[in-house]
Amino acid sequence: MQVRELTEKEYLESLNLSMYAFQYKVQEADIPARKEAMKNHKILGIWDENRLAAKLHIIPFTIFMKEAEWPMGGIAGVATYPEYRRTGYVKALITDALKHLRNDNQIVSLLHPFDISFYRKFGWEILNEQKKITLEKINLKFLEPQPGLIRRFSKETHHEALEKMYEQICTRHTGMLKRDTKWWKEHVYDDDSQVAVYYTSENEPKGYLLYQVKQRKLDVEEFVALDHEARVGLWNYICQHDSMVETVTLNLASQDPFPYFLSQPKVQTEVTPYFMARVVDAEECLRKLPFLQENELIFLHLEDTYAPWNNGSYLLGNGEMKIYKEKTGGQCAHPPKKGIQLNINSLTAILFGYRRPMELFEMGYLKGSIKEMELFEKKVPKMKSAFYDFF
Known part of the structure; x- marks a missing residue:
C-alpha cells in the first residue's frame, strides 16, 4: 500500500470520489472552479492500479489561540470507495497526513468528524460544542x-x-x-x-x-x-x-x-x-502556550501512538522547557517517574481550553499525584474554545 500526493491531472479522480462518497453532484460548468480550488490543497491518495481508491485533503489555515496565530492543517474530504473500506486505507492516509502536517510546520490540525470515536483513535479530540x-x-x-x-x-x-x-x-x-x-x-x-x-x-x-x-x-x-x-x-x-x-x-x-x-x-x-482538534507538534505547542506559575516545575509524560515524535517527557517551568526522549535522542536521557501521564487527546483538550486538567484527572484520563494535578491546573491559563466555520 503506497500513499502519494495527487497531481493536478488527477484532481478529477478526487472530485469523482467525493461526489460518490458524499452523494452530491457538481455541474459540468462548475468543475473547473472546483479543480482550481484544489490547488490550495495537498491531496493524499491510495491507488488500485490506475484507480483512486481512497483520498484525504490537507488544507492550510491559520487559527487564533487568543491573541496568537498558529498554523493549522485542516483535514477534509476523507473518502474511500465502498469496495476498499475496512482495508486500512484511511488509517494509512491519516498516518501519512500527520507526517505531512509536521513537515509543513502545521503544528495543530482540525477536522469535522463523521464519527468522533473514529478520529479519537488517531489523536483528534473534541475542540468545541455548539x-x-x-x-x-x-x-x-x-x-x-x-x-x-x-x-x-x-x-x-x-x-x-x-x-x-x-x-x-x-x-x-x-x-x-x-x-x-x-x-x-x-x-x-x-x-x-x-x-x-x-x-x-x-x-x-x-x-x-x-x-x-x-x-x-x-x-x-x-x-x-x-x-x-x-x-x-x-x-x-x-x-x-x-x-x-x-x-x-x-x-x-x-x-x-x-x-x-x-x-x-x-x-x-x-x-x-462540533469540530475536533489535534496537537501535531507537542513541543512547539507547549513552547507557544503562555503558562502561568512559571517558577513552578512540572513534568508531563506524553504518549502519542500515531505521531511518535511527540512521545516523551516535557519539563515545564522557569520560562523554559526541557525535553526527555530516551528513544529519539532528546535533550536529556532519563526522565523522572514523578509527573503527570497523559495522551495526545488529553493534551489537545487542555491546550485548546475545552477541558481543564482537574476535570480530566477526575475522569481518569490524567495520572499523577493530586498535588501535581493542582499545580498543572494553576499553570494552564483559562481559555474558551470556539469554532464557527466548516471546511
Whole structure:
C-alpha cells in the first residue's frame, strides 16, 4: 500500500470520489472552479492500479489561540470507495497526513468528524460544542431599548467592520479560523444570508448577526456581540421580526451567555460536539502556550501512538522547557517517574481550553499525584474554545 500526493491531472479522480462518497453532484460548468480550488490543497491518495481508491485533503489555515496565530492543517474530504473500506486505507492516509502536517510546520490540525470515536483513535479530540437555541414567537420579548442602531449588509455589500469584529471575538477564544475577505464571500455567506450590524451612538460597530429569513423562520448562523449593549441591541432586532416569523433558531458557542439575560431564559437548548482538534507538534505547542506559575516545575509524560515524535517527557517551568526522549535522542536521557501521564487527546483538550486538567484527572484520563494535578491546573491559563466555520 503506497500513499502519494495527487497531481493536478488527477484532481478529477478526487472530485469523482467525493461526489460518490458524499452523494452530491457538481455541474459540468462548475468543475473547473472546483479543480482550481484544489490547488490550495495537498491531496493524499491510495491507488488500485490506475484507480483512486481512497483520498484525504490537507488544507492550510491559520487559527487564533487568543491573541496568537498558529498554523493549522485542516483535514477534509476523507473518502474511500465502498469496495476498499475496512482495508486500512484511511488509517494509512491519516498516518501519512500527520507526517505531512509536521513537515509543513502545521503544528495543530482540525477536522469535522463523521464519527468522533473514529478520529479519537488517531489523536483528534473534541475542540468545541455548539449550542442551538430554538425560540417560539411567544419568546420574542423586547429588552430595554439601546442607544445604538442596526445597519444591514449582504454578501454584495460586505463591510470590513464584520471582519474586524470577528477578529476581536477570535482573540477571546482558542481555535477560531482566521478569515480573509475571500473566505467570507465564498464560505461564510450563503446566497440568502443577511447581516445586521449593531452600531453604538458613537457609530462604533459592536456586534453582528449573520442570518437568514425564509418560510416564517429566522435562522441565526452567527451571533457576535463584543459587549452587552450590542447583545441586547441585536436581540431586540431579532424581536422586530415578530410579525414575520413563527420560530427563531440561534447557533452559538457553548459558553455564550444567551439566553441567561432574557426575561424568560427557559427555552429549548441543544448542545452538540462540533469540530475536533489535534496537537501535531507537542513541543512547539507547549513552547507557544503562555503558562502561568512559571517558577513552578512540572513534568508531563506524553504518549502519542500515531505521531511518535511527540512521545516523551516535557519539563515545564522557569520560562523554559526541557525535553526527555530516551528513544529519539532528546535533550536529556532519563526522565523522572514523578509527573503527570497523559495522551495526545488529553493534551489537545487542555491546550485548546475545552477541558481543564482537574476535570480530566477526575475522569481518569490524567495520572499523577493530586498535588501535581493542582499545580498543572494553576499553570494552564483559562481559555474558551470556539469554532464557527466548516471546511
